[in-house]
Amino acid sequence: MLNEIQQLSIRISYGDPKSGIKYLSALKHLRKLFEAGFRIYWSRPEWSGILPNNKNRTSCVYLDMADRGQLRIPEDMEIVKFTPEQRYALYVRYLTSTQIHCKEVIRLGHMTDGGWNVCHDKLYKPAFPCLAYSFGINWDFSFDDVLVETYGCDVHSFDPSMKRSDFRRGDHIWFHNLGISDKTSKKGTWNFSTLEDILHNLNHSFRRVDILKMDVEAMEWQSFPNIIKTGALANVRQMLIEFHTESASLEQLRTLRDIYSEGFRIFWYHRNPAAVNLRQGKFVQNTFCYEVYFVRV
Numbered sequence: 007m008l009n010e011i012q013q014l015s016i017r018i019s020y021g022d023p024k025s026g027i028k029y030l031s032a033l034k035h036l037r038k039l040f041e042a043g044f045r046i047y048w049s050r051p052e053w054s055g056i057l058p059n060n061k062n063r064t065s066c067v068y069l070d071m072a073d074r075g076q077l078r079i080p081e082d083m084e085i086v087k088f089t090p091e092q093r094y095a096l097y098v099r100y101l102t103s104t105q106i107h108c109k110e111v112i113r114l115g116h117m118t119d120g121g122w123n124v125c126h127d128k129l130y131k132p133a134f135p136c137l138a139y140s141f142g143i144n145w146d147f148s149f150d151d152v153l154v155e156t157y158g159c160d161v162h163s164f165d166p167s168m169k170r171s172d173f174r175r176g177d178h179i180w181f182h183n184l185g186i187s188d189k190t191s192k193k194g195t196w197n198f199s200t201l202e203d204i205l206h207n208l209n210h211s212f213r214r215v216d217i218l219k220m221d222v223e224a225m226e227w228q229s230f231p232n233i234i235k236t237g238a239l240a241n242v243r244q245m246l247i248e249f250h251t252e253s254a255s256l257e258q259l260r261t262l263r264d265i266y267s268e269g270f271r272i273f274w275y276h277r278n279p280a281a282v283n284l285r286q287g288k289f290v291q292n293t294f295c296y297e298v299y300f301v302r303v
Contacts, residue, residue: 014044014071021055021065044071047104048275051117064117077103079263085256097254100262101296105271106303114156115149122149122219122246123274123299130244130301132157132216139204141186142221142248143168147175149219154178159216162208166196186222188232201229201238215242221297224250230261239268245300248278252285252294265300274299 018035020028048070055066077100079085085093108125115121125131132138136159140150143165153159160178166185173181187198205211218239220226226247233239245265251258278295285292 014039014069016071017052017066017068019052019055019066021057039071045107046071048102050276050279051113053118056117062113062115062117062121079259079266082256082260085259090253093254093256093259097251097259097262098292098296100259101249101272101298102275102277104273104275105266106273106301108273108301111274111299112156114152116146119280120146120148122297123276124217124246125244125273125299125301132159132243134158136160136216137210137213138162138217138219139201139215140164140217140219142219142223143181147179150175150179153217157216164204166198169195185225186220186229187225188228200236201233202236205238213241217244217246218242219246221248227251227258227261230265231257234261234264234268239270243302245270246297247300248295248297250295269302270300271303272298273301 018032020032046069050068051064052066052068053064055064057063057065079096079100085096088096108127108130110126111123112126113121113123132153134157136153136157138150138153138159138161140153140161140163143150143163145168147163150161150163153161154176158178161180163175163179163181164184164186165181166183168183170181170183172183175181183197184204185196185198186201186204187193188200190199190203192198199207205213205215220229222229226249239245276297277293278297279293280295285294
């Protein structure tokens with residue numbers, strides 16, 4: 007019967023109140039699907055299945071499996087012919103289309119907001135000496151902390167909204183009262199800098215950056231054209247970005263196309279399910295916020 011199916015959407019639950027998660031049973035069943043040719047392109051951990059004694063694990067996961075091709079952003083001359091609705095539809099389809107298969111995706115930090123996924127495949131996973139940049143903290147260091155525990159990374163965390171001066175968090179995490187933008191400047195009481203200037207000021211211009219994480223409340227759109235123009239992504243291996251928008255402009259689609267041209271491919275995505283972010287489409291609900299995960303190929 008599986009030979010006649012092109013796509014699967016399933017909910018798996020292997021929880022046990024005494025032993026936690028029945029990993030062996032789950033792996034046996036997933037192996038059968040893998041052998042039948044199915045590959046996971048999206049998943050969503052079910053928060054109601056979070057274990058009482060481990061808030062970083064859930065016993066229930068929704069999985070979408072299929073074989074998928076790559077969707078590309080067309081050139082400007084084609085995009086300008088699109089209606090606003092067509093541009094937004096392309097934007098959503100693009101961000102929710104995986105372009106490369108990462109065999110092992112691991113969740114670091116909280117299962118809910120604050121945690122992020124990383125491609126743990128040998129070719130892409132952070133390697134010693136590991137360096138990570140984490141923009142957008144809001145007092146949640148769970149991802150940054152587990153980066154240190156898992157890979158031994160030096161992590162530089164940035165957030166001007168916390169209204170806290172620079173400080174050292176343990177031996178491997180440095181907090182900077184600084185945001186990212188397309189120019190180094192001050193806006194009100196908040197300090198901003200370009201990625202190029204941050205790399206220079208921290209003596210990281212020629213260092214490999216294993217992880218670049220950004221959750222900066224729509225400042226990604228202002229920052230990325232400068233990041234790409236200045237070549238600040240040259241040494242970045244993985245990017246974890248939350249994109250925020252209710253529409254899709256020519257400039258935003260061009261930014262996504264430029265990220266592709268820089269050699270980055272989407273290996274995972276996550277729709278932010280918070281009610282405040284949901285937007286009702288014609289047939290489905292979309293969200294204001296998409297977490298999108300890239301590796302450089």
